Amino acid sequence: MSDWRPGAALAQLRQRAQLLAQIRAFFAARGVLEVETPLLCSRGITDPAIEPLLVEHGQSLTDAPRFLQTSPEYAMKRLLAAGSGPIYQICKAFRDGEAGRRHNPEFTLLEWYRPGMDHHALMAEVAALVCSCLGERPWQAFTYRELFQRCLQLDPFTADVAALQRTARQLTDPGTLAGGRDLWLDLLLTHGVEPWLAGQGLCFVYDYPASQAALARLAQRDGQVVGERFELYIDGVEVANGYHELDDAVEQRARFEADNRQRAAASQPERPLDEALLAALAAGLPAVSGVALGLDRLLLLASGETDIRRLLAFSWERC
Amino acid sequence: MANFSTNEFRPGLKVMLDGDPCSILENEFVKPGKGQAFNRVRMRNLKTGRVWERTFKSGESLEGADVMDRTMEYLYTDGEFWYFMEPDTFEQHQADAKAVGDAYLWLKEQDGCEVTLYNGTPLSVAPANFVELEIVETDPGLKGDTAQGGSKPAKLSTGAVVKVPLFVTTGEVIRVDTRTGEYQNRVSK
Numbered sequence: 001m002s003d004w005r006p007g008a009a010l011a012q013l014r015q016r017a018q019l020l021a022q023i024r025a026f027f028a029a030r031g032v033l034e035v036e037t038p039l040l041c042s043r044g045i046t047d048p049a050i051e052p053l054l055v056e057h058g059q060s061l062t063d064a065p066r067f068l069q070t071s072p073e074y075a076m077k078r079l080l081a082a083g084s085g086p087i088y089q090i091c092k093a094f095r096d097g098e099a100g101r102r103h104n105p106e107f108t109l110l111e112w113y114r115p116g117m118d119h120h121a122l123m124a125e126v127a128a129l130v131c132s133c134l135g136e137r138p139w140q141a142f143t144y145r146e147l148f149q150r151c152l153q154l155d156p157f158t159a160d161v162a163a164l165q166r167t168a169r170q171l172t173d174p175g176t177l178a179g180g181r182d183l184w185l186d187l188l189l190t191h192g193v194e195p196w197l198a199g200q201g202l203c204f205v206y207d208y209p210a211s212q213a214a215l216a217r218l219a220q221r222d223g224q225v226v227g228e229r230f231e232l233y234i235d236g237v238e239v240a241n242g243y244h245e246l247d248d249a250v251e252q253r254a255r256f257e258a259d260n261r262q263r264a265a266a267s268q269p270e271r272p273l274d275e276a277l278l279a280a281l282a283a284g285l286p287a288v289s290g291v292a293l294g295l296d297r298l299l300l301l302a303s304g305e306t307d308i309r310r311l312l313a314f315s316w317e318r319c
Numbered sequence: 320m321a322n323f324s325t326n327e328f329r330p331g332l333k334v335m336l337d338g339d340p341c342s343i344l345e346n347e348f349v350k351p352g353k354g355q356a357f358n359r360v361r362m363r364n365l366k367t368g369r370v371w372e373r374t375f376k377s378g379e380s381l382e383g384a385d386v387m388d389r390t391m392e393y394l395y396t397d398g399e400f401w402y403f404m405e406p407d408t409f410e411q412h413q414a415d416a417k418a419v420g421d422a423y424l425w426l427k428e429q430d431g432c433e434v435t436l437y438n439g440t441p442l443s444v445a446p447a448n449f450v451e452l453e454i455v456e457t458d459p460g461l462k463g464d465t466a467q468g469g470s471k472p473a474k475l476s477t478g479a480v481v482k483v484p485l486f487v488t489t490g491e492v493i494r495v496d497t498r499t500g501e502y503q504n505r506v507s508k
Contacts, residue, residue, distance in 0.1 A: 049354050097378055098356065099326060100348030172359065172374040175336075179355070179376075186354040187374065194351070214353050231352045241352045 006313040013313060016299055020090065022133050023110060023295075032086040032112060037075035039092060040066040043274040046259035047214065048266060051096040053105070068094040071292055072111050073215065074277040077245070080113055080288055081280035088112035090295065101307045102237060102297060105316050110298075113290040119216070119228045119244040122289040123204050126232055126240055129293075130202060134234075134302055141204035145224075148188065151196045156185055156209060157224045164188060182211050198236025206230035215252075216243035232293070234301050242291030249281035320383035325358040325375050333365070333386035336373070340365045340384035340437050348377060365435065365442055384437065391434045393426045401426065403434050403441065414441035424479035425450050425497040446497045451506050452476050453492050457483065470502075 006013075027034065044052045044067040052067040069075075072089050079087055093109045114122055120141075127139040148156040152167055164184035168174050171191040177183065197203055206229070210218055213227025220226075228244035246252055253273065260270040299311050309315040323334060328346040335341070341362045350356040356377035363370045365386060391403040391412070400413040401423065412434065418441045419426075425446035426432065433445040457473035470482040473493075481495055483502045494503040 047353070049350075049356065097326060098348070098350065103348055103350070172372050175373050175375065177374060177376060183355050183376075186351045187357060189351040189354075190349040190357060191359070191374070194349075212354060238350075238352045 003318070007309050007315050007318050008311050008313050012299070012303060012305070012311050015303055016295075016311070019133055019295065019299055019302065023090065023129070026129055026132050027088050027112070030086075032088050032114075033084065035076065035079060035084070035087045035089050036091070037069075037072045037079070037089065039069050041069050041075070042066055043074070043276075044271045045070045046256045046263070046271045046273070048259055048262045048268060051268075053094045053096050070095050071109060073290070073292070074274050076111060076113055076290070077277060077285060078280040080115065081283050081285050086112070086114050099316055101309075102300070104296065104308055104312060108295040109292050110295050111290065111292040113245075113288050115286040115288045117289045119206060119230050119242060119289050122242055122244075122291055123206065123230055123232075126242065126291055126293070127202060127204075130232070130234065130239075130298070133298060137202055139202035139204065140200065141206055141230075143207045143221075144205055144209065144226075145207070145222075147193050147196075147205060151193045152188055154188070156188075167192070182209070185209065185212070194233070194236050194238070197233045200233070201235060203233045204230050205233065213246075213255075214241075214243065215246050215255075217246050230291075234298075237297055237301060238294075239297050239301070240291050240293035242289060244289045245285065247281060247285040247287065249278050252281055253278055320385055322380040322382055324380040325360070325377050328358065328360055333384040334362075334381040335384045336362070336364075336381060339367070340386045340442065342386070344370065350377075365437065368443075385439075386442065387436045389434050389436060390431055393428060393430050393432055395428055396423070396426075401444070403432070403444070406431075412436070412441050414444055418442055419444050422446050422497075424475075424477050425452075425495070426477060427452060448496065448498060449494055449503065450497055451492050451494050452479070454483070454487065454489050457487065457489050459488070 040055060050070050052070050054065045054067060056065040071093050072091050076087060076089060089111050091109055092106055094106050096105060098105055123141060131137060145156055148154050154167055161181050161184060168184055168187050207221055207226040208229045210225040210227050213229055216227040216229035218225050219228050230242045231238055232240040256273045263270050296308050296311055300308055305311055323332060328343045330343055332343045333340055341364050343360060343362055345361040347359045349359055358375045358377050359372055360375060361372050389405060391405055394402040394404055400415060401419050403412045422444040427450060430447060430450060432447055434441050435443045452475040454473045455476050458471050469485050471485055472480050473483040474480050481500055481502050483493060487505060492506045494506050496503055
């Protein structure tokens, strides 16, 4: 490899250091404890849309390969169940196959948990943190349903799959794309809603379809079951994902198993369940909301750059 | 041919899609936070010329297309086929009317042009951006009128008809931009 130089300018590295200092000051002032958890985990994530990277060789790997974490969520929830109180972590996370202008397979996450907060209270804190880093600005929040109605004249909870496909076809050529309801909703979100969000500044989307609740609690809203999950978009760039966290071990196990059934159906490897997390939930997770925020993307917005590879000292291609 | 996954789609890569060779123009990876990741790919169908955006699930793959662009010398036409020669190997290729398309209007013997080969046979032909051709027919010019505007049609040796200034006369050679079909200037013989 001949190009040994970093892909980011020194100014970008300084801005990153400043951002990290601002974040640590923000949490110190609010009494949130910084923690570290392992990058290499014996259990991988079951989410069918996330593939981890695997470390397979080494004397220390006595039983099985280990997964590079896709997020520190499970370990942090074990700390919460053990009575840690509010915690945050700045760490590397890894996701296989995700590379582009806004994705690098190795990236930096800021993840934090706030016992006693619901997802609305946490959204307000996320906005406060972002404003402390990017400067004061207004923010707004829309339900997932409102956005689909506004951008696509479609109710994502009641429209049938054929209607979702028809609308998708107006936005792109879906070719041979095949999948269930969630695939078409995801396509409509990326192709039909995110372009509108690009003009909306700091904007939260909340209360997702139950099928996309991931690790969030379910609740009844206007006759529909929703996942109390939120995403933060800034100028159309997806920056953070948060939950009013599911604390029911039985329901959590059922969701993991449903993920694995979906994996099996798609010929993806099934993942052994994280029994330590399930045991922690059974022992008792405090009522808590948590959020993961992509720091490289926040830096992207702070710097005015458009390609994440110009903010990383050494992006995937350079290391 | 090898298979290429969506994360290997780069501008210029040629792939097979629905039985037709296509060229990748742009490729954007998008993911809605959680959930399905997609690649939004702008591509050109090399047979029809159509440019459009297709969405793939990330990680899907397509077979590579055996497509190559070559600079060749145009030799002649027998009315049914057009014949081209590779300058280094002297290998000749015959292209049918479908492959040549409108390019025949700008093909002059011994001129260089871009021939796109698909599985070894010409798929399309692109003339040089500028060609010099003789006017075979145009209304008599107005002598001395070299500055004023106004134009008239002129038929070229290839059959193409272009608009030329009024002072240009039959028998003269002119330079034409083949991308727009616009007259550029007279060429002294």
